[in-house]
Amino acid sequence: MTNAVIKTMEVCRYFGEGETLVKAVEQVSITIEPGEFTAIIGPSGSGKSTLLHLVGGLDNPTSGVVELSGTNIANMSGAQISDFRRDHIGFVFQAYNLIPVLSAEENIEYIMLLQGIAGPARRQRVQEMLELVGLNDLGSRRPNQLSGGQQQRVAVARAMASHPDIILADEPTANLDSKTGIALLDVMKDLNETHNMTFVFSTHDEKIMSRASRLIHMEDGAVVHDERR
Amino acid sequence: MLIMKLALRNLFRNTRRTILTVLLIGCSLSALILTDAVLLGMVDVMIESLTKTLSGEAQVHRQGFTDNYDIDLYMPESASIESTLENDPSVAAYASRVISGGMISSSYNVGAGLIYGVDADQERHLSKLAAAIIRGHYLQDSNDILIGEPMAELLEIKLGDRVVITQAEANTGELSQALFRVAGIFKFGVRELDSNIVFIHISQARKILGISQGSHEIAILFHDVSSADLDPTGLLSSLTNDTTEALGWRALNKDIAAMLEMSNYSSLIVGAILFFLASLGVINSMFMSIYERIYEFGVAKAIGTRPFDLFRLIMVEALFLALLSCIFGVLVGALLGEWYATNGIPLGEMEISGIAMNNNIPTVLAWHQFTNFPAYVILLVLTAALYPARFAANIIPTDALHRSL
Numbered sequence: 075m076t077n078a079v080i081k082t083m084e085v086c087r088y089f090g091e092g093e094t095l096v097k098a099v100e101q102v103s104i105t106i107e108p109g110e111f112t113a114i115i116g117p118s119g120s121g122k123s124t125l126l127h128l129v130g131g132l133d134n135p136t137s138g139v140v141e142l143s144g145t146n147i148a149n150m151s152g153a154q155i156s157d158f159r160r161d162h163i164g165f166v167f168q169a170y171n172l173i174p175v176l177s178a179e180e181n182i183e184y185i186m187l188l189q190g191i192a193g194p195a196r197r198q199r200v201q202e203m204l205e206l207v208g209l210n211d212l213g214s215r216r217p218n219q220l221s222g223g224q225q226q227r228v229a230v231a232r233a234m235a236s237h238p239d240i241i242l243a244d245e246p247t248a249n250l251d252s253k254t255g256i257a258l259l260d261v262m263k264d265l266n267e268t269h270n271m272t273f274v275f276s277t278h279d280e281k282i283m284s285r286a287s288r289l290i291h292m293e294d295g296a297v298v299h300d301e302r303r
Numbered sequence: 304m305l306i307m308k309l310a311l312r313n314l315f316r317n318t319r320r321t322i323l324t325v326l327l328i329g330c331s332l333s334a335l336i337l338t339d340a341v342l343l344g345m346v347d348v349m350i351e352s353l354t355k356t357l358s359g360e361a362q363v364h365r366q367g368f369t370d371n372y373d374i375d376l377y378m379p380e381s382a383s384i385e386s387t388l389e390n391d392p393s394v395a396a397y398a399s400r401v402i403s404g405g406m407i408s409s410s411y412n413v414g415a416g417l418i419y420g421v422d423a424d425q426e427r428h429l430s431k432l433a434a435a436i437i438r439g440h441y442l443q444d445s446n447d448i449l450i451g452e453p454m455a456e457l458l459e460i461k462l463g464d465r466v467v468i469t470q471a472e473a474n475t476g477e478l479s480q481a482l483f484r485v486a487g488i489f490k491f492g493v494r495e496l497d498s499n500i501v502f503i504h505i506s507q508a509r510k511i512l513g514i515s516q517g518s519h520e521i522a523i524l525f526h527d528v529s530s531a532d533l534d535p536t537g538l539l540s541s542l543t544n545d546t547t548e549a550l551g552w553r554a555l556n557k558d559i560a561a562m563l564e565m566s567n568y569s570s571l572i573v574g575a576i577l578f579f580l581a582s583l584g585v586i587n588s589m590f591m592s593i594y595e596r597i598y599e600f601g602v603a604k605a606i607g608t609r610p611f612d613l614f615r616l617i618m619v620e621a622l623f624l625a626l627l628s629c630i631f632g633v634l635v636g637a638l639l640g641e642w643y644a645t646n647g648i649p650l651g652e653m654e655i656s657g658i659a660m661n662n663n664i665p666t667v668l669a670w671h672q673f674t675n676f677p678a679y680v681i682l683l684v685l686t687a688a689l690y691p692a693r694f695a696a697n698i699i700p701t702d703a704l705h706r707s708l
């Protein structure tokens with residue numbers, strides 16, 4: 075399949091050297107197809123974040139190849155990879171995803187400004203995105219006026235706004251209570267089903283991983299199990 | 304303009320820090336404005352004291368006269384120069400003088416000094432002589448003489464006493480004497496003048512020297528002091544030829560003019576010190592604000608903000624900081640400067656290089672203080688912000704995201 079969203083081939087990421095060498099990601103070869111809803115699971119320190127950073131073009135592998143939408147990102151310059159992330163990848167991190175001095179609307183608008191989308195189109199899409207994540211009325215609020223779950227939804231809305239090929243979410247529910255976490259995952263699942271958005275998220279919460287259609291188990295940097303359901 | 308919005312809001316995330324930084328930079332600016340205003344004020348007072356006391360803003364002499372005050376080097380045609388000055392619109396006042404060295408003797412003592420023969424009316428408009436009389440009266444009768452207080456003490460004379468002036472005649476060099484009556488005691492407040500000069504009517508002075516017309520010196524005051532600066536097409540140039548020479552106060556007092564030039568550097572030095580300190584404050588405060596936002600910048604870069612976008616954001620924040628500081632500094636500088644311009648800064652009485660300074664120096668505000676100085680401040684703040692801005696631009700997202708979680 076050439077239209078894989080993500081394809082890694084024997085990717086390794088080591089930190090430090092000699093005595094302190096840490097093999098954070100070791101020989102990982104995975105392929106993520108469009109429309110998949112994948113969870114990367116494993117204990118803390120197993121390399122989930124490092125792998126997500128690698129496939130998101132935030133970090134460079136020690137060895138191996140990462141292809142995003144068929145493009146090898148290894149040879150890109152700083153500004154190129156920056157623009158590539160902006161146009162192809164949505165990110166949701168564990169917490170503090172939003173720029174605190176901007177309202178929810180402005181946070182969503184921000185990424186489209188980076189993309190150079192014109193004003194009216196931008197504002198229309200902001201409202202659509204807020205609607206998608208169920209926050210129609212809260213657009214003018216600043217992040218500190220939103221609950222943790224609402225902030226994460228805005229982050230998802232922002233990620234969606236740029237029309238990415240994939241949204242990578244690193245433990246998006248880790249800072250939320252379990253009910254709110256599940257609600258956020260339901261929003262993501264819904265976007266996956268209705269908009270065919272590809273998601274890869276990491277978690278070590280049983281209830282959250284049960285929502286995924288594919289589970290990639292990691293241990294000590296290596297993929298030990300990969301199951302589609 | 305999201306970047307403007309972002310920058311402004313970021314600036315007021317930590318209002319206290321921003322206000323402190325604005326105070327630091329703003330106060331440096333107003334301090335510099337005031338320093339410069341005081342220096343300009345002192346320079347003005349010094350120039351005024353130097354020129355308005357006796358010497359005028361420019362003087363015309365026979366070529367070579369000022370080398371050693373040779374009495375033979377007088378200007379026989381001084382009347383025609385006077386009529387030129389009379390008809391020149393830039394001239395506010397002029398006074399013709401016959402100057403010679405001589406001996407002044409009372410019944411008790413003898414002193415040496417310069418005898419200034421002056422036209423009483425002309426002199427009234429040109430120098431402070433009339434106002435400097437502390438006892439007695441100004442020149443009236445033909446044998447009136449005005450004597451400085453220290454010289455009067457030396458000669459042990461009082462008003463109405465008689466003194467004899469002895470000097471050499473021009474051209475022949477023969478001794479000549481004349482009797483005068485002390486009409487007034489003066490005090491300019493400049494020791495050099497008070498103890499060395501006496502004033503008599505110019506006609507008397509000519510008589511003693513044995514000349515029928517002409518004078519040694521014509522002092523000039525202009526409506527605008529800048530007319531005294533060298534100007535190849537100006538009045539002074541037109542009065543300078545093979546026999547006569549007309550010089551502005553700067554050329555007549557080269558050492559003092561040089562000293563006044565130096566005072567420009569004082570502002571520069573004060574400015575450099577103030578701004579060095581202020582820029583340390585700027586760098587410190589910018590770095591603090593960036594360190595607090597490392598995670599935020601990490602996220603921003605992760606989602607596709609280019610390094611240059613962050614660099615620009617920090618520079619715009621710095622620009623706003625600089626503009627706020629300038630507004631504050633200019634307002635304080637203008638208010639204080641204006642207040643001291645009318646009330647004067649009390650620096651006590653002093654004499655600098657033989658120039659009497661009265662005890663209140665009014666500050667002088669000038670345009671460059673409100674255009675150039677703020678421009679320097681903005682330039683400096685932006686320069687100081689380069690390093691923090693580069694730091695922000697170079698934040699590596701993965702490091703930043705790790706660090707704060």
Ligand SMILES: Nc1ncnc2c1ncn2[C@@H]1O[C@H](COP(=O)(O)OP(=O)(O)O)[C@@H](O)[C@H]1O
Nearest residue numbers: 089096098117118119120121122123124125705
């Ligand atoms: N920047 C780094 N420098 C050194 N070691 C790192 C760095 N990032 C991650 N690691 C190490 O790599 C391993 C995997 O970390 P991580 O990917 O964060 O795991 P997870 O997200 O599954 O908790 C850990 O042992 C961690 O300490």
Ligand SMILES: [Mg+2]
Nearest residue numbers: 122123124245
């Ligand atoms: Mg992690």
